[in-house]
Amino acid sequence: MEHTIPEKHYLNEATGWKSWLMTLDHKRIGILYMIMVMFSFFLGGVFALLLRWELISPDKILMGPEMYNQAFSLHGIIMIFLFIIPSIPAILGNFVMPLMIGAKDVAFPRLNLASWYIYVIGFCFAVYALFTGGIDTGWTFYTPYSNETTTAVIPILTAAFVLGFSSIFTGLNFIVTIHKLRAPGMTWFQLPLFVWAIYATALIQVLATPVLGITLALLMLERVVGIGIFDPAMGGDPVLFQHFFWFYSHPAVYIMILPGMGIISELIATFSHRRIFGYKFIAFSSLGIAFTGFLVWGHHMFVSGQSDLAAVIFSFLTFFVGIPSGIKILNWMATMYKGSISLDTPMLWALSFLILFSIGGFTGIVLGTLSIDVHLHDTYFVVSHFHYVMVGGTVMAIFGGLHYWWPKIWGRMYNETLARIAVVLIFVGFNVTFFVQFIMGTQGMPRRYYTYLPQFQGMHGFSSIGALIMGVGFLLIGIYLIHAIFKGKPAGPNPWRALTMEWETPSPPRAGNFEGAQRLTHGPYDYDKVVPENALKQYKTL
């Protein structure tokens, strides 16, 4: 069955740069975000490659200690604040969530556009900081160093502060949208799980991000007028900064991972062609993660001089975070069990997620254990754990999601062969890069140094080769995805034979999303009751 691109769709219904920069269409705003966020990902990636290049040998190749401090700080700040926090909610949440609930747009389209402009302002502050002295505090801005360094702390704090508001606006918008704009007949338990995940994320964004704003504002005041909150010379407490910072930043880890988990739920159901197992468990475990995530921040401070009582309490509570994540993993596996699984590219990303995120999760339990963390703190073990969760988790999910919804966003399909090669490259490259870092960490290789003892030469070199493989993989993805926008084969409305609502409208959709009002006729995962319409290809069962 051959498909064609519909004559009129949201991409060509209005033309000219003004129609993009003034757009109120959630789909176009999603694409505006995609451009900025993916550019940030590219920038952060360049810094990552520079770091791995420097670490090929213990000698100084590119950078000395000061430059290296700047490079890893910028890698972290760009990847966290400019890429991973906004990535899934702002790009795919914006584009897909209203379609999934059968809405014409988000609840506050103007606020949505404003949030993008605020993001751009934050981006500009970050770039300004980059060119006016850089930043060498790491992405965590710990006092007292952040209070003393001569680098551009104020601009970068302003950037993170401003970006926080963009995040809050997006979260607020999504909460109202999901409450008020669901298609008639769509109850909470007929929402696709991606929407549940976006909802839980939005709650954290609204609850936690203001605390980051307060923290950064206090730090700026400390630097500019010396109010003495964090400065021990004035009766302040530098560890208090860490409390403030992690009260936001631990939940922020769930802002980063929860939407990814939502994508994985969609991918696994669609490509197993099976009703998702334990729908309510998956939905509520998102809320469970959102809640328990607020009670564990002190596990970042076991060796910071925090009281022993606090350390014990935080370590104990940290173990509970494993439960909702475990529930999700097991439900996904149960969904796949006896399903007719098709290994299209998005599913390959989902499987990579399952493997890598599980490793990241389990090593998180290791690090949450107070006695072990005293030894592993600030080693490469932590670096590796964090990357297994964030890259192995969120980045696998966002690329899975991009491949899954690419035909919906642009109406065209990418080259499946190249796409599968890219997944393999990334999966292999990722493990080559980071698995050895667990080993180095246990042997005492500290993080954040441009040099190391000769005994680590082999493993550091190996790790750098992995980074290169990943770099090639992401480059390949960039090439074939952009090629697909212009030259890809028309995909048709529902290339994956999925049952969620975004596939019931043409690809790309019209500006108003649906012809007339959308009504719910079947649940999002009723594979046992309904045969999906408009299927492009017939699946072989494996």
Add this chain to the structure above:
Amino acid sequence: MKDDAAQRHILPLNLYLAVGSGLLVLTVITVAVAQMDFGQMNLLIAMGIAVVKATLVAMFFMHLKYDNRIYMLVFVGSLLFLGVFIIFTMFDTLRRGDIYEEIAEPYQKEAVIYRTAETGTASSHAAADSSHNAAETETETSDH
């Protein structure tokens, strides 16, 4: 629907006056109580009265009592999160040095805080304590 009803809800003037005078009475009590010394209870009493006053304002002047329940949920929820933050942080700040005694040199000997500590009043005693803790954490974090 419910929201509209809440907005149109007009309370009798007498209720406003009653709540208002209640607030005034509580203010007088606050001032009176401040003249006496209850030792450790000082803070608790003052905060207790303040909480009652804030609750009255939120319930009646800000109409929280008559609004949709969701606003109450959001309001109480945000207070709860603030409580979590403060209490958990106090698990740390109040209990440092439980196992190992903390010994620390002043971080900056010429700092203002240590000068007030030498005058020997009750308030500067507390300040000296906290600077003692802070100086300790400083020496520890500087290792990283």
